[in-house]
Amino acid sequence: MKLQIVPARQGVVWFQQGVRTFMKQPLAFTGLFFMFMAAISLLSLLPVIGTPIALALLPAATLGLMAATEIADKGQFPMPQVLIAGFRAGKERLQSMVVLGVLYAVGFILLMGISATIDGGQFARVYLMGGELSPEVVLQGDFQTAALVAMVLYLPLSLLFWHAPALVHWHGISPVKSLFFSAVACLRNFWAFTVFGMVWMAAFLGVATGVAIVVSVLGNVELINAILFPLGLAMAAMFFTSFYFTYRDCFDTPTEETP
Template structure:
């Protein structure tokens, strides 16, 4: 496995590829994204361990969407079974993916524990367990500090796990090493990753402005609230589609890499 250093403008290319690939297979990729969301939602319903279980499944589920994107980029129609590619690649890789998921859940719960030091756990409980969001709660200084602390800590966590599922699945890298390689890839391609993030932020902002403008021209401001939710879901699905290309262009397979299973993208 070889790390590729790409120019900053590649970040914009990743966004374009995510959007264009999604447009090629909109029904399949949007359907798989909704299945992805449903899987995590069902996991959260498991008593006592629901939140941790959903977090542990996130790397494997994200890998499934990446495998689906790989198939769509080849011009193939990704079937629903591709979403569980991580658990069909052999016992060793399945075990490694479960370990990776456990590490992600542990890391996320630890950052929530740190945020709880600032507001007594109000933000953490709201995020992990759910509850009613009130204006009074959101305006509390301690709650806002906890929220920003959690967001700040999530950035390095996401960098560690950004490429990790794909490295475990397609390159046979061990879970701990995959975190190191993921971090190094994001660090070395900081410019491209920054452009990638800013470009997607721009897409969300432009979509919100467009929806608000259309609702205003239609003389129905409430239309913006109704329409923005499905529009946002489609954009998020496109975002997840683009993640595969950030991995594809950041790493190059070498002969000594572990061969992928025949079930990789089926």
């Protein structure tokens, strides 16, 4: 496996590839993403252990969506069972994926714990347990600082886990090494990922602005949720679809067939 350095403009290409692949199977990808979010949300409702388990499953779920993208990119239809591809690749890789999930859960809970020292845990409760979010709470300085600190701390965590599930699943790399290689790949391709992130931010902002304009023209505020929810679901599915192409271009070793 060899790391590849790509130009900054590749960030735009990743965006285009994600959207184009989604358009090949829009209902399949939207459905898969909805199933992924529903499963995570339901698990989070379990007292005490629900949130850690849901967090631990996120790397495997992300891998499932990447595997679905690989299948769709070959012109095939991704079936629902692809979401658990990370748990169907043999005992050794199953164990590695579980370890990866535990590391992610620990890292995320740790950064939320750090943010809790700033605002007494208000932001962490809202984010992890769906606590009440009122305008008064949002405008509090401590709450805003805690949210900012959590965002800043999440950036290195996301770099560590961006490619890690794919490296564990398709290349059999150990969890710790996969985290290292993932971070190196993201940092060595810093400008490509920066462009990638900026393009997606512009896309999400553009869709939200467009919906707001349509709602204001129609004069029916109640339409905003009816329009924004399916569009947001599709946009999020496109975003996760593009993950596969960032991985494929950063590492030149061909992937194995997804089980």
